[in-house]
Amino acid sequence: MKCLPAITLWELWKARCGAKYGKDNYNTRKTINNISTSLVLILKGQFEKIKVDLDWESVRYLLISNISDKRIVQVKWLKPSNNFVKINSDGNCKDGYCGGGGVIRDHRGHLIFAYSLNLGHGTNNWAEAKTLLYGVEWCVRNEHDYILVESDSKVLVDCVNDINSIPWRIYDEVRELKAHMETTGFILSHCYREANKVADHMTFLSYDNPNNMAYDVFVELPTRVKGLMNMDRWKMTNFRTMKKKRNDLIWEPP
Structure with missing residues (x-):
């Protein structure tokens, strides 16, 4: 042009x-x-x-x-099986200050525990790892041995599952997660952000409150979080726009 x-x-x-x-x-x-x-x-x-x-x-x-095509995919939060609890975890950094949030639910999609953490200064990957470790350790302390975990951090999921090498900033957290994986029924998988909205909102609550927050009663949750949890429990569909390279244009440099 x-x-x-x-x-x-x-x-x-x-x-x-x-x-x-x-x-x-x-x-x-x-x-x-x-x-x-x-x-x-x-x-x-x-x-x-x-x-x-x-x-x-x-x-x-x-x-x-256009170099890429767009496609729309349906995304839903899925309930765990009867013997499992499910953790959805998220972490984020804003202006160098990190927060994290997560929610633990049973096989019916009902609340077991939700948390919002103030983590101080760090990086996005570190916040993701720290928040996920907090949720897993809470389950272990409370004798939930069969744990399904979802995170929208592909980097963290691949590190814990031995697909990628571990960045030094999250090395300790990943090693602890691996140790829990060996002693419990802990299974970690990646999910899209659209299926992780409850944890995402719990994360952003940390920026408005200087203290860590914990909830084990559904009615005490913030209104927005309750609405998102109900949508997940009712299997409401979210839509994700994804870019896909076109097959008829080969444009990569040699």
């Missing part, structure tokens, strides 16, 4: 000079073809794998095309 005005002016100048001082007759179609050919040569010089013909329609199609 940046090269198009310069190439257009150059080809028009060449055509004008060829018609005025040379023996060439001005030909609009030839000028357009020269512009598209120059654009394609520039593209292929930078992106060798790109698929585009030399004609102007192919160039125009490429210019107006």
